[in-house]
Amino acid sequence: xxxxxxxxxxxxxxxxxxxxxxxxxxxxxxxxxxxxxxxxxxxxxxxxxxxxxxxxxxxxxxxxxxxxxxxxxxxxxxxxxxxxxxxxxxxxxxxxxxxxxxxxxxxxxxxxxxxxxxxxxxxxxxxxxxxxxxxxxxxxxxxxxxxxxxxxxxxxxxxxxxxxxxxxxxxxxxxxxxxxxxxxxxxxxxxxxxxxxxxxxxxxxxxxxxxxxxxxxxxxxxxxxxxxxxxxxxxxxxxxxxxxxxxxxxxxxxxxxxxxxxxxxxxxxxxxxxxxxxxxxxxxxx
Amino acid sequence: xxxxxxxxxxxxxxxxxxxxxxxxxxxxxxxxxxxxxxxxxxxxxxxxxxxxxxxxxxxxxxxxxxxxxxxxxxxxxxxxxxxxxxxxxxxxxxxxxxxxxxxxxxxxxxxxxxxxxxxxxxxxxxxxxxxxxxxxxxxxxxxxxxxxxxxxxxxxxxxxxxxxxxxxxxxxxxxxxxxxxxxxxxxxxxxxxxxxxxxxxxxxxxxxxxxxxxxxxxxxxxxxxxxxxxxxxxxxxxxxxxxxxxxxxxxxxxxxxxxxxxxxxxxxxxxxxxxxxxxxxxxxxxxxxxxxxxxxxxxxxxxxxxxxxxxxxxxxxxxxxxxxxxxxxxxxxxxxxxxxxxxxxxxxxxxxxxxxxxxxxxxxxxxxxxxxxxxxxxxxxxxxxxxxxxxxxxxxxxxxxxxxxxxxxxxxxxxxxxxxxxxxxxxxxxxxxxxxxxxxxxxxxxxxxxxxxxxxxxxxxxxxxxxxxxxxxxxxxxxxxxxxxxxxxxxxxxxxxxxxxxxxxxxxxxxxxxxxxxxxxxxxxxxxxxxxxxxxxxxxxxxxxxxxxxxxxxxxxxxxxxxxxxxxxxxxxxxxxxxxxxxxx
Numbered sequence: 001x002x003x004x005x006x007x008x009x010x011x012x013x014x015x016x017x018x019x020x021x022x023x024x025x026x027x028x029x030x031x032x033x034x035x036x037x038x039x040x041x042x043x044x045x046x047x048x049x050x051x052x053x054x055x056x057x058x059x060x061x062x063x064x065x066x067x068x069x070x071x072x073x074x075x076x077x078x079x080x081x082x083x084x085x086x087x088x089x090x091x092x093x094x095x096x097x098x099x100x101x102x103x104x105x106x107x108x109x110x111x112x113x114x115x116x117x118x119x120x121x122x123x124x125x126x127x128x129x130x131x132x133x134x135x136x137x138x139x140x141x142x143x144x145x146x147x148x149x150x151x152x153x154x155x156x157x158x159x160x161x162x163x164x165x166x167x168x169x170x171x172x173x174x175x176x177x178x179x180x181x182x183x184x185x186x187x188x189x190x191x192x193x194x195x196x197x198x199x200x201x202x203x204x205x206x207x208x209x210x211x212x213x214x215x216x217x218x219x220x221x222x223x224x225x226x227x228x229x230x231x232x233x234x235x236x237x238x239x240x241x242x243x244x245x246x247x248x249x250x251x252x253x254x255x256x257x258x259x260x261x262x263x264x265x266x267x268x269x270x271x272x273x274x275x276x277x278x279x280x281x282x283x284x285x286x
Numbered sequence: 287x288x289x290x291x292x293x294x295x296x297x298x299x300x301x302x303x304x305x306x307x308x309x310x311x312x313x314x315x316x317x318x319x320x321x322x323x324x325x326x327x328x329x330x331x332x333x334x335x336x337x338x339x340x341x342x343x344x345x346x347x348x349x350x351x352x353x354x355x356x357x358x359x360x361x362x363x364x365x366x367x368x369x370x371x372x373x374x375x376x377x378x379x380x381x382x383x384x385x386x387x388x389x390x391x392x393x394x395x396x397x398x399x400x401x402x403x404x405x406x407x408x409x410x411x412x413x414x415x416x417x418x419x420x421x422x423x424x425x426x427x428x429x430x431x432x433x434x435x436x437x438x439x440x441x442x443x444x445x446x447x448x449x450x451x452x453x454x455x456x457x458x459x460x461x462x463x464x465x466x467x468x469x470x471x472x473x474x475x476x477x478x479x480x481x482x483x484x485x486x487x488x489x490x491x492x493x494x495x496x497x498x499x500x501x502x503x504x505x506x507x508x509x510x511x512x513x514x515x516x517x518x519x520x521x522x523x524x525x526x527x528x529x530x531x532x533x534x535x536x537x538x539x540x541x542x543x544x545x546x547x548x549x550x551x552x553x554x555x556x557x558x559x560x561x562x563x564x565x566x567x568x569x570x571x572x573x574x575x576x577x578x579x580x581x582x583x584x585x586x587x588x589x590x591x592x593x594x595x596x597x598x599x600x601x602x603x604x605x606x607x608x609x610x611x612x613x614x615x616x617x618x619x620x621x622x623x624x625x626x627x628x629x630x631x632x633x634x635x636x637x638x639x640x641x642x643x644x645x646x647x648x649x650x651x652x653x654x655x656x657x658x659x660x661x662x663x664x665x666x667x668x669x670x671x672x673x674x675x676x677x678x679x680x681x682x683x684x685x686x687x688x689x690x691x692x693x694x695x696x697x698x699x700x701x702x703x704x705x706x707x708x709x710x711x712x713x714x715x716x717x718x719x720x721x722x723x724x725x726x727x728x729x730x731x732x733x734x735x736x737x738x739x740x741x742x743x744x745x746x747x748x749x750x751x752x753x754x755x756x757x758x759x760x761x762x763x764x765x766x767x768x769x770x771x772x773x774x775x776x777x778x779x780x781x782x783x784x785x786x787x788x789x790x791x792x793x794x795x796x797x798x799x800x801x802x803x804x805x806x807x808x809x810x811x812x813x814x815x816x817x818x819x820x821x822x823x824x825x826x827x828x829x830x831x832x833x834x835x836x837x838x839x840x841x842x843x844x845x846x847x848x849x850x851x852x853x854x855x856x857x858x859x860x861x862x863x864x865x866x867x868x869x870x871x
Contacts, residue, residue: 042712044555047723054720055731060712062558062721063732064551065581071548075555075563076712078539079513083559083713104544263537267560267711271510273536275674278508281532282672285496285504286322 002035004028009058019196020050022170023117027057027086029173030180034084041084044073046098048090049124049198050117067098070105070114077112080265081255084184085111091118095131095153102153105189106160111253113183113190116153117170119198120205127201137204153193154246155235158228164190165231165247169214170197171207175243182245188253195241210241218244294483296349298357299431300374303366306338308424311449312364313344315428317666318445319437320348321495324488327668328780330356330661330857335520335604341369348485354632354667355780358861362434362483364427366409378402383481385430387423403481412468422465429469434477436484442466494669498636498662499524499566501669502592503532505640506564508677511590512538513556513563515549517571520604521660522594525566546571550578550591557587558721560684560711562644566592568660569611570601576619579653583623585721586699586707586746588647588682590640592656594663595776597855606855607660609776610828615655616805616836622743624652624750627805628758631779633667635802641677642758649682650753651706652746657804659827661777661857683708690717697728701741705748750806757803760811764797770867771819773812773847775801775833777857778825784860789867796867801833807840821870822847825863829853 007028014020031041041059045051047066054061064072073087094102094116105114121139122128128141132153136145157165164186168176176194183190195214197207217223217234223244224230231247299316303309313329321327325348334340345356359379365371368388378384382402387409394404407430409423416422432442443463450459496504503525506514514533516526530540543549549565556563567575572593582589595611597603615627626646630639640656647654685708690696693708698719700707707728710717720730725742727733733742764786774782779800786796799815801808816822824834824847831849838847850866852858 039715039718040713042559052732054722058718060718060720061730062555063723064554065577065723068547068551068578068581071543071551072555072558074541075513075515075552075557076559077555078541078552079556079559079561079563080711080713100544101548104548258534258539259537266512266538266556267713269512269537271512271562271679273508273510278674281507282494282504282674285494285500286491 002032004032007031007038007058008056010056012052012056014049014052015200017199018049019119019170019194019198020053020117022173022176023115023194023196024053024056026168026173026177026180029177030184033177033181034184036084040082041086042073042076044069044076044085044087046089046093047124048093048117048122050088050090053088067093067096067101069093070098070101073112074105074108074110077110078255078266080267081111081259082265085113086184087112087114089114089116091116091120091130091132092122095151103156103160106157106162106191108254109161109163109188109251111187111189111255113180113192115180116191116193117196118153118193119196119202121198121202123198123201152235153191157191158232158235158247162191162247163188163249163251166191166245167193167195167241167243169195169210169243171210172243175218179245186248188251214241214243216244217242217246294485295351296347296353296357297361297483297485298345298347298359299362299364299435300343300345300360301364301427302341302343302370302374304338305334305336305340305342307342307366308421309342309344309366312424312428313346314666315442315445315449316431317346318495319441320346320485321493321668322441322490323438323485324490325349325485325668326352327495327666328353328355329666331605331664332856333605341373343370343374353780354783355661355777355857356859357784358859362431364431366423366427383434383477383483405476407472407476412472413465416468417461417465422461425462425465426469426472429466430473432466433470433473434482436482438487492671494671495666496633496669497524497664497666498630498633498658499594499664500528501633501636502566502640502656502658503528504672505637506644507532507536508674509641509644510562510679511564511644512536513553513561514539514565515541515543515552515556515563516565516567517543517546517549519568519571521596521664522566522568522592524664525592525594546574547577550575550589553589554578554582554585554587557589558712564590564592566594568594568596569598569614572611572614572618579625580619580621580623581723582653583625583746584723586651587721588651589653590643590647590656591653592640592658595657595659603855605660607777607857608827608853608855609659610832610853611657612804612828612832612836615657622747624650624746625805626650626652626654626750626753626757627657627803628654629657629775629802629804631776631800631802633662633669634672636662637672639758645678645680646753646756648684649680649706649756650749651682651709652749657776659777682706685710685714685717687714690714698730699726699728699742699745701728701745704752705745706752754806754808757806757808760802760808760815761800762797762815763800765795766797766818768795768797769820770794770796771815771822772796772798772825772863772867773801773815773822773833773837774798774825775804778827781858781860781863782825785863785867788860788864792868794868794871804836807836809840809842812837813841813843816841816845817843823850823867824848825850825858827852827858
C-alpha cells in the first residue's frame, strides 16, 4: 500500500493558512487510499493559485492554460483510458473563462475527476471579484460592490447532466479526501467543488464565515443523493451551503459509448494501417 | 472553336441557379461521368453560405491534360434562371452554348464578335409537367448536358444508381433516369448537332476523384492519426466528416467539441498522452486556437492543425476562397515559439503533406500547420492514385518503455544540440515529468530565472534550424532560363501554371516558384530563384500581399516584386495573371 508521502514531491509555498493546504493533504490521502501508482496518474491544472499543485505533488502533471483544464484532461483520458486523470481548477478557471468546457464536460461524462477550488475571488491576480463572489462584494475590481449575481457550480452541474456532484470544505480534509476517493471510483465525470478560503485577499469568506454557513448532507439519513429533484431543492432554496455528496447517478461514461469493449487504448494502437485495407478505402474515391 | 468533329481538349461547364436548386448534385454527377470517361477534372464551387435562395454556380472543367483550377471561359452554360446569365454571360467562350430556363429570358440577336448559341430551355415546366416536382429540373438539365457533351448514358445511369439506390430505393432511381432521358430528348429537339461539344471517351478505372479536404482526411488516417477533435466550420468540415466515418473503424476517435478552444486543447491532451492527434478549422476557428497554438509551442507538444482558408476578416465569406490567413499562422499567438507551416498546391500534395506534417510535428515536437484553401479544399479533382508504399511514420525522439527505464535522470526538456529532447508518455515507468504552460526548466517545472529563460528560448527556437533540412523545398516549374519569375503558394498553383503557358504562346518566357513550406522560410532557395529573374511577380489571393511581405522580410538580397492580387473571393483565372504580366512588359 502506498502512503501519503509517496505523492509528496516538495513542500508547498502557498500563503500560510491557505485552504489549498487542506486540499493538497486530502488529495494525497485519497491517492494513497486508492493505492494509485503516481506514474499512472495525470493531474491537469489550470491557472490560479491551485495551479502550483503540480509542482508539489508527485505524479505526471500538466499545467494547462487558464480555463482549459478540462479539454486537456479529456484528451488525455480519451487517448489512454488506463490512466487515472484528475483535473483541478479555481472558480475563475472553471466558472468564468472555462465555463463552456465545464458544462460540456458534464454532458460528455468522461471518466475524470474534477476539483474546483472555490475561494470566491481571483487570488493570483490580487483579489478581483469572481463569478462566485456574492452580490455587492467589494474588491479591487468592484470597489463599489459587485452588481452581478453569483453562480453556483453544483446547480449548473445538476442542470448539465452531471453524474457525480459533491462539495467539500478545505477546513475538513477528512471528508474531502473521502469525497475525492468516491469521485475517483465513480465511473463518469465527478465534480467536487471545494470551498477554500483565501486568507490573503478574501476577508469576507473566511474559515469562520464558511463554518457558520455550511451544513452537512453526509450522515443525514433523510438525504438521498439519487433524488435529483431533492438535490435541486437543497441547492436552490436553502440559504446555507450543503456539503457532501449532493447527487450521483449511474450513467454510461463517454469512453464506454465510443470505444469497443475489447479495444486497446488509442495510444497503444499500431499506427500503420494494412495497405490492402487502405487501398480498399482509396477505391471509394472514384 | 469546338466545331463538331473538332478535337476538344479542354472544356468548362457552368451550372448556375439558386441555392436549393440542386446545382452541386448536378455538377458532381457530371464531373463523375467525365472523370470515369477518362477526363482530368477540376471543379469550382461558388456557393453562398446559406442553404436556400441565393445565387450559386458550379463549374466543372474537364481536360485531356492535368488541370488544377478553373479556366478562363465557360463553354457550356446551363442556367436555371436569368440572374446567372447577367452575372456570368460575358465569360461564355467563342462557339459556346448557353441554355437558360428564365421566364423572361430573351434569346439575344446574333453578335458579330462572338458566335454563341443561346436557347431557352424550360426546365421547370418540364419538371412540373412530367414529374409534378420542380426538383427534377436538375436531372432534366443533366440529361440535356448528356446530349450536348455526348456522354455515355450507361456510365450516367450507374452513377445515379450509386447515389440513390441504397438511400432512396429503386423507384427514385427509375424516376431520375426518366428525367435524364427526357432532358436528353428535349435537348435533341432544341440543340442542333453542330452546336454539340462531343467529348472523346476513354475508360478510366484507375484515377481518384476527390477534394483536398478528403485527401487530407485519408492522408491523416494513413499517417496514423487516431484522435481528431473539432468544431463545425466551413470549408473544413469535410475533413471531419470523413474521419468521423473512418477513425472509429481503426479504434480511433472523433470528438465534436464545444468550441475551437476545446478542440485544440483536447488535441494537446491527446498528443501528450501519445496519440497522433489533429484538428481542422478555418480562419475564425484559427483565431480561437491561437491560445492553444502557443501552448503547443511552449510545451513542445506535437500537433497538426489544418486551416482551410476562407474569406476573412471576421465572418467574412464562409464558403469562398482566399489566402489571407498566412500571417495568422506565421505570426499568430503571443510570444515567440517554433511552428512549421506547409502549403500544398494540389489534392495530391494534400495527401503527401499531411503525412509529412505528422512526422515533422513528432520529430521537432512543435505545432505543424497545413494551410489550404476553400478552392481545392472543397473543389473536386481527378488525381493519380496515392502511392501508399511511400507512407512513412517517423516518431522522432519518442522513447520506448525499454529505453526510458534505462535513463538515469529523465529530463523531458533536456538541453540538446538540436534542441529536441526525448519524450516520455504519461503512464510510462521512470518518466515522471511536468508539462508547463509557464516557462520551465529541463524537468518541466516552473522556472523564472533569466538564464534558464534564455537557454530554454534558444532550445525551442533552434529546433526550426534542425527542421529546415527536413522540410519540403520550394519547387521551380517552367523554363529555368526564363527571366520572368512568378512566386505563389497554395491554390494559385493551377492558374499560374496555365498563365505561364499562355505567356509562352505570346512569346514571353516565365518560370514559377511554388512555395510549399511557408515557415520556417526557405530563404536561400528563394534568393537563388529571385537572383535568376529580371522581374518577379508575386501572385496571391489577398489584399495586402501577405506572401510578398514575408518575402521582403526573409530575402536578404534587395529585389523588386510586383504584386498580382485577387481579393474578390474568387480563385484566379489564368488570364488575370498572364494579362497583368504581359502589360508589365
